[in-house]
Amino acid sequence: MFESAELGHVIDKKAYEAEVPALREALLDAQYELAQQAQFPVILLIGGVDESCKGDVVNLLNEWMDPRYIQVAAMDLPSDEEQARPPMWRYWRALPPKGKIGVFFGSWYTTPILLKVKGEMKSSQLTQRLDEIVRFERMLSNEGALILKFWFHLSKDVQKKRLKALEKNAHTRWRVTQADWERFRLYDKFRKVSEHVLRETSTAHAPWTVIEGTDYRYRNLNTAKILLEAIRQRLANPQPLVAGAFAPLRPAVDNINVIRSLDMEQSLSKKAYERQLAEYQGRLSLLIRSAKFSRKSLVVVFEGSDAAGKGGAIRRFCRALDARQYSIIPIAAPTEEERAQPYLWRFWRYLPRRGKVTVYDRSWYGRVLVERVEGLCSEADWMRAYSEINDFEEQLVDSGMVLAKFWLTISQEEQLRRFEAREKIGFKRFKITDEDWRNRSRWTDYEQAVCDMVDRTSTEIAPWTLVEANDKHFARIKVLRTLCESLEEAMGK
Amino acid sequence: MFESAELGHVIDKKAYEAEVPALREALLDAQYELAQQAQFPVILLIGGVDESCKGDVVNLLNEWMDPRYIQVAAMDLPSDEEQARPPMWRYWRALPPKGKIGVFFGSWYTTPILLKVKGEMKSSQLTQRLDEIVRFERMLSNEGALILKFWFHLSKDVQKKRLKALEKNAHTRWRVTQADWERFRLYDKFRKVSEHVLRETSTAHAPWTVIEGTDYRYRNLNTAKILLEAIRQRLANPQPLVAGAFAPLRPAVDNINVIRSLDMEQSLSKKAYERQLAEYQGRLSLLIRSAKFSRKSLVVVFEGSDAAGKGGAIRRFCRALDARQYSIIPIAAPTEEERAQPYLWRFWRYLPRRGKVTVYDRSWYGRVLVERVEGLCSEADWMRAYSEINDFEEQLVDSGMVLAKFWLTISQEEQLRRFEAREKIGFKRFKITDEDWRNRSRWTDYEQAVCDMVDRTSTEIAPWTLVEANDKHFARIKVLRTLCESLEEAMGK
Numbered sequence: 001m002f003e004s005a006e007l008g009h010v011i012d013k014k015a016y017e018a019e020v021p022a023l024r025e026a027l028l029d030a031q032y033e034l035a036q037q038a039q040f041p042v043i044l045l046i047g048g049v050d051e052s053c054k055g056d057v058v059n060l061l062n063e064w065m066d067p068r069y070i071q072v073a074a075m076d077l078p079s080d081e082e083q084a085r086p087p088m089w090r091y092w093r094a095l096p097p098k099g100k101i102g103v104f105f106g107s108w109y110t111t112p113i114l115l116k117v118k119g120e121m122k123s124s125q126l127t128q129r130l131d132e133i134v135r136f137e138r139m140l141s142n143e144g145a146l147i148l149k150f151w152f153h154l155s156k157d158v159q160k161k162r163l164k165a166l167e168k169n170a171h172t173r174w175r176v177t178q179a180d181w182e183r184f185r186l187y188d189k190f191r192k193v194s195e196h197v198l199r200e201t202s203t204a205h206a207p208w209t210v211i212e213g214t215d216y217r218y219r220n221l222n223t224a225k226i227l228l229e230a231i232r233q234r235l236a237n238p239q240p241l242v243a244g245a246f247a248p249l250r251p252a253v254d255n256i257n258v259i260r261s262l263d264m265e266q267s268l269s270k271k272a273y274e275r276q277l278a279e280y281q282g283r284l285s286l287l288i289r290s291a292k293f294s295r296k297s298l299v300v301v302f303e304g305s306d307a308a309g310k311g312g313a314i315r316r317f318c319r320a321l322d323a324r325q326y327s328i329i330p331i332a333a334p335t336e337e338e339r340a341q342p343y344l345w346r347f348w349r350y351l352p353r354r355g356k357v358t359v360y361d362r363s364w365y366g367r368v369l370v371e372r373v374e375g376l377c378s379e380a381d382w383m384r385a386y387s388e389i390n391d392f393e394e395q396l397v398d399s400g401m402v403l404a405k406f407w408l409t410i411s412q413e414e415q416l417r418r419f420e421a422r423e424k425i426g427f428k429r430f431k432i433t434d435e436d437w438r439n440r441s442r443w444t445d446y447e448q449a450v451c452d453m454v455d456r457t458s459t460e461i462a463p464w465t466l467v468e469a470n471d472k473h474f475a476r477i478k479v480l481r482t483l484c485e486s487l488e489e490a491m492g493k
Numbered sequence: 494m495f496e497s498a499e500l501g502h503v504i505d506k507k508a509y510e511a512e513v514p515a516l517r518e519a520l521l522d523a524q525y526e527l528a529q530q531a532q533f534p535v536i537l538l539i540g541g542v543d544e545s546c547k548g549d550v551v552n553l554l555n556e557w558m559d560p561r562y563i564q565v566a567a568m569d570l571p572s573d574e575e576q577a578r579p580p581m582w583r584y585w586r587a588l589p590p591k592g593k594i595g596v597f598f599g600s601w602y603t604t605p606i607l608l609k610v611k612g613e614m615k616s617s618q619l620t621q622r623l624d625e626i627v628r629f630e631r632m633l634s635n636e637g638a639l640i641l642k643f644w645f646h647l648s649k650d651v652q653k654k655r656l657k658a659l660e661k662n663a664h665t666r667w668r669v670t671q672a673d674w675e676r677f678r679l680y681d682k683f684r685k686v687s688e689h690v691l692r693e694t695s696t697a698h699a700p701w702t703v704i705e706g707t708d709y710r711y712r713n714l715n716t717a718k719i720l721l722e723a724i725r726q727r728l729a730n731p732q733p734l735v736a737g738a739f740a741p742l743r744p745a746v747d748n749i750n751v752i753r754s755l756d757m758e759q760s761l762s763k764k765a766y767e768r769q770l771a772e773y774q775g776r777l778s779l780l781i782r783s784a785k786f787s788r789k790s791l792v793v794v795f796e797g798s799d800a801a802g803k804g805g806a807i808r809r810f811c812r813a814l815d816a817r818q819y820s821i822i823p824i825a826a827p828t829e830e831e832r833a834q835p836y837l838w839r840f841w842r843y844l845p846r847r848g849k850v851t852v853y854d855r856s857w858y859g860r861v862l863v864e865r866v867e868g869l870c871s872e873a874d875w876m877r878a879y880s881e882i883n884d885f886e887e888q889l890v891d892s893g894m895v896l897a898k899f900w901l902t903i904s905q906e907e908q909l910r911r912f913e914a915r916e917k918i919g920f921k922r923f924k925i926t927d928e929d930w931r932n933r934s935r936w937t938d939y940e941q942a943v944c945d946m947v948d949r950t951s952t953e954i955a956p957w958t959l960v961e962a963n964d965k966h967f968a969r970i971k972v973l974r975t976l977c978e979s980l981e982e983a984m985g986k
Contacts, residue, residue: 058816063808067821068854074817079846080573105816171775174782282664289667315556323551323598324567328560336829353572361561 001195005153005212009222016217023224024064030231031101035069038099038340039238040144042231045107048152049190050183051162052213057152058103060220061227071096075106084297084353086399087111088136092348097340098144108133109197116193117186130200132391139388141205142381143342146234149206150223151198152213156187249452257451258466264411267471280480281320287487288321294355296490297401300483301363304408305446306436307418308469309476313408314359316476317483326357331366343367343385344392354400363405364389368453373445386456393462402490403462404483407450408469412443494688498646498705502715509710516717517557523724524594528562531592531833532731533637535724538600541645542683543676544655545706550645551596553713554720564589568599577790577846579892580604581629585841590833591637601626602690609686610679623693625884632881634698635874636835639727642699643716644691645706649680742945750944751959757904760964773973774813780980781814787848789983790894793976794856797901798939799929800911801962806901806972807852813973819850824859836860836878837885847893856898857882861946866938879949886955895983896955899972900943901962905936 034042044061046054058072073094082090088108096102112129115121121129137147154162163180166172183190202208211222251257268276287293300317302310318326329350338346344364352358368389372382396403410418419436439446458464465482469475527535537554539547551565566587575583581601589595605622608614614622630640647655656673659665676683695701704715744750761769780786793810795803811819822843831839837857845851861882865875889896903911912929932939951957958975962968 055816059812062811062816062821067804067807067811068823068825072816072820076817103816174779286667311560314560318555318560319552323548323555323565323596324569327565328555330561332561 001198002153002191002210005210006155007212008214009212009218010215011217011221013217016221019221023221023228026232027065027224027228030228030235031065031069033235034101034231035066035099037235038097040146040234041096041098041340042101042146042148042227043096043140044101044103044227045109045147045149046103046105046152047107047109047150047194048213049154049159049187050180051159051166052152052154053216053219054105054152054213056216057150057219057223058105060223061101061103064224065101069099070101070103072103072105075104075110081353084355085351086395086401088395089348089351092345095140095341095345097337099340108136109201113190113193113197116197117189126197127200130197132395134201134203134206135387135391137201137203137206139344139384139391140342142384145342146230147206148227148230149202149208150226151194151208151210152219153210154213156191158214159184159187249448251448251451257447258454259409259447259450262409262466262468264409264414264468264470266468266474268473268477270473273473273477276477277316277480280477280484281316283484284317284320284480284487287484287491288325288357290491292491293487295400296487297352297354298357298483298487299352299396299401299403300357300359301365301403301405302359302361302408303363303365303369303406304467304469305410305415306439307415307422308408308410309472310361310408312472313406313467313476313479314361317480318359320480321357325355326359327352328359328361331360331362343381344388347392351396352401364392365453365457368457369446369449370439372449373442386453389457390459390462393457393459397461402486404486405458405462405464406467406479406482407454407464408467408475409450410469412440414470415440494691495646495684495703498703499648500705501707502705502711503708504710504714506710509714512714516714516721519725520558520717520721523721523728524558524562526728527594527724528559528592530728531590533639533727534589534591534833535594535639535641535720536589536633537594537596537720538602538640538642539596539598539645540600540602540643540687541706542647542652542680543673544652544659545645545647546709546712547598547645547706549709550643550712550716551598553716554594554596557717558594562592563594563596565596565598568597568603574846577848578844579888579894581888582841582844585838588633588834588838590830592833601629602694606683606686606690609690610682619690620693623690625888627694627696627699628880628884630694630696630699632837632877632884633835635877638835639723640699641720641723642695642701643719644687644701644703645712646703647706649684651707652677652680742941744941744944750940751947752902752940752943755902755959755961757902757907757961757963759961759967761966761970763966766966766970769970770809770973773970773977774809776977777810777813777973777980780977780984781818781850783984785984786980788893789980790845790847791850791976791980792845792889792894792896793850793852794858794896794898795852795854795901796856796858796862796899797960797962798903798908799932800908800915801901801903802965802968803854803901805965806899806960806969807854809969810973810976811852814850818848819852820845821852821854824853824855836874837881840885844889845894857885858946858950861950862939862942863932865942866935879946882950883952883955886950886952890954895979897976897979898951898955898957899960899975900947900957901960901968902943903962905933907963908933 034040046057048054062070062072071094073091075090075094078090091104091108094102094104112121112126112133116123116126141147163176163184167176198208198210209226211219213219288298302314304310314328318328327350331346334346347360347364350358350360364385367377367385368382371377393403419440454464454466465478467475467478527533539550541547555563555565564587566584568583568587571580571583584597584601587595587597605614605619605626609616609619634640656669656677660669691701691703702719704712706712781791795807797803807821811821820843824839827839840853840857843851843853857878860870860878861875864870886896912933947957947959958971960968960971
């Protein structure tokens with residue numbers, strides 16, 4: 001894989017200087033059109049061997065193009081806010097918006113490569129990690145991102161010469177530290193691991209380009225031309241959707257489904273409700289205030305038919321918590337900054353840090369519910385959302401989050417009763433809108449979407465809890481009990 | 494100040510239950526109109542004595558109103574990202590957008606009060622801190638925020654009884670810790686300091702309301718009614734601008750000003766330029782990579798006439814840096830999320846953490862330059878901006894940031910030459926727009942705005958450097974030299 005990058009490519013000064021002006025002009029034109037269209041972001045990963053002057057490449061991009069439309073994400077050590085969340089959180093928060101070029105200097109490849117080189121990661125773990133990365137990049141690509149991954153390579157000899165030359169020069173001596181030489185001693189190992197990683201993750205939608213870093217003119221021209229070509233191509237041909245033959249989703253032939261199978265008659269007397277409410281709120285309160293929880297976090301997703309009682313259930317839950325521990329994120333229309341990002345971005349941004357709770361009042365499932373039913377996104381988009389959501393939730397759980405997902409369901413008759421009642425009570429009037437009546441008319445479509453969602457996203461690590469909510473008492477207690485049990489299980493009680 | 498809050502106010506159950514439904518309805522109506530108009534945010538500070546159930550009040554607000562339009566900012570210990578920036582950064586990032594209610598549970602008052610109670614802050618320091626707070630809140634208010642500050646009070650006796658009762662009950666015993674009793678022993682001190690702080694910071698635009706926390710019904714009704722009344726009033730009467738008689742700004746009678754006094758003939762030969770460029774870039778590079786800088790940070794502001802060479806100067810500076818250390822923030826039109834916040838919010842959000850550099854390509858000075866000249870904001874807005882900016886910059890410098898501000902100036906003739914040249918060179922063409930030609934026609938107005946800006950915001954802690962930029966070599970070297978000197982001075986070299 002690195003053979004072509006050890007051939008000693010050299011561009012002479014004259015040829016270089018003859019090419020650069022037109023190249024810069026073309027890059028600026030392309031970049032300007034990218035910014036004007038603001039239809040997709042460009043994600044540029046910069047990796048490679050030490051001393052291959054990766055930093056110079058980044059500076060070059062800023063110099064040859066308009067730095068106003070480039071954002072460099074320098075991936076230092078994670079901050080405590082980053083460490084308190086799933087590992088990918090820091091990359092999500094650094095993603096460029098549509099119309100911009102985001103340069104990742106260090107990326108999601110850095111840690112796995114280094115751990116493997118140092119022998120701190122097993123091959124099977126690496127394989128799994130790379131698999132996750134490929135899925136992540138495919139998702140970004142499906143969301144429209146143009147992904148380019150550059151690997152700057154130096155042969156072992158050249159790298160050694162570079163280090164020695166730097167050491168010899170009084171002005172640059174400070175740049176070479178003991179750590180640099182230690183890393184150099186791992187050159188062969190590093191090369192082997194990198195080669196493996198690049199091979200496994202060079203995909204059609206996010207290919208690696210290996211560039212020899214020995215001659216800066218060759219390196220610069222090559223990088224700039226590939227970048228230019230890629231942006232131009234995409235500007236000219238908005239990404240063709242990876243077609244994919246979807247097995248159509250259709251109702252079970254016997255018309256039995258998970259929603260219709262629920263026993264909607266279940267209820268709880270006021271007395272039993274009040275006793276159990278106090279009990280479960282007490283238990284939750286203790287669980288979430290316990291020392292063990294400070295190393296966990298809790299994400300609760302509430303979805304449900306309109307008027308199913310999500311708000312009431314959320315309030316009963318939150319009353320068990322200290323106001324400092326939780327936030328409720330109501331999911332409404334995305335903001336301008338959110339629309340400029342991949343679909344899941346606006347959910348990532350509100351993930352709780354350790355010791356905290358985030359309640360999503362509606363959630364990322366909007367894509368496979370309302371957006372599917374109302375045709376707000378293409379079939380390809382909501383079809384791929386199931387596995388993207390599973391990947392997302394797996395990351396949450398892997399990082400120590402407890403994830404609970406509730407679907408609150410009511411019968412059509414009960415919903416009608418509640419709609420009518422709401423229209424009469426002043427302070428509940430704002431809760432019922434024309435949209436609610438419209439949604440109601442698509443009851444069967446929504447029911448089918450819910451069943452498909454449960455089939456495809458109720459996993460062993462993040463199961464759905466279906467809540468029979470015709471009786472509010474019963475529903476609220478089921479929610480609280482489930483939360484207690486999930487927390488107790490996760491915290492080993 | 495607390496006398497009225499120790500009278501044992503009590504509302505009986507019947508009266509309470511009779512009032513609540515209408516109150517909730519009215520609150521929801523007000524909140525809904527607030528959200529619909531989205532013209533101003535409501536900032537609610539919750540402070541007070543321990544055990545006065547401040548958390549219950551926050552839960553109550555979430556229960557009686559629509560939690561979708563309330564965001565609770567729980568001010569725990571600052572994260573390392575917060576600690577690496579000026580102290581107010583964490584409050585800025587938690588400000589509610591227009592149309593929402595932001596509840597600060599713990600606020601900018603917490604630290605000064607606690608430090609003073611523990612004897613770790615001198616009275617003179619406290620006075621200065623409170624003065625800064627008053628100016629901060631005045632700014633928020635001028636930006637349209639409705640600010641309400643609630644202080645929940647309990648007499649010493651009542652607080653003691655509460656702690657004992659909690660301890661006696663097996664279910665609540667865990668809530669009372671040694672630390673609670675230690676804080677209780679400081680009750681008198683705490684009361685005295687709080688009283689002083691409340692008195693000094695209860696202003697017309699951000700008054701404190703002290704509420705007795707003994708009886709929850711009294712507390713709830715009182716809080717809710719004040720909140721309701723305040724929102725309603727503001728909805729009905731959009732805030733009258735604090736008139737203020739502005740001493741008009743006018744040019745000096747002799748027509749001499751700081752810009753016209755510059756010696757625009759200064760220049761530097763190519764040879765001298767290249768030598769000095771290498772020298773200063775080397776010095777900067779060492780300074781910013783030094784261990785001392787890891788405890789500092791650098792903010793560089795570039796302003797200047799169109800085509801004055803800001804971009805070129807920025808690039809020459811950035812070439813001295815590691816791409817991982819800096820980001821360039823181009824200031825263009827604010828986004829939707831930025832427009833929903835106070836003017837300075839979008840600059841706060843990009844402040845560098847320790848060890849990092851942020852370069853603002855145009856900046857918060859837009860308000861007193863383009864917005865003033867083009868009439869994009871009211872005179873009152875740009876007039877107050879000078880002191881708000883000085884307050885802002887003082888905070889940056891106080892927290893260990895090095896702040897350098899450059900105004901690059903060129904003559905009218907030189908600008909014309911550059912505009913014409915740009916229109917000829919392809920890859921610079923995008924740099925010149927109709928707007929640039931339009932701005933040019935208002936040369937004298939801009940010149941006056943620049944002079945006023947320098948007069949009012951060139952302070953001993955954050956001086957402006959005026960850069961004669963007819964000769965690009967000269968300008969770039971002056972910028973680099975100034976940066977070197979500022980850093981050396983700040984780092985005690």
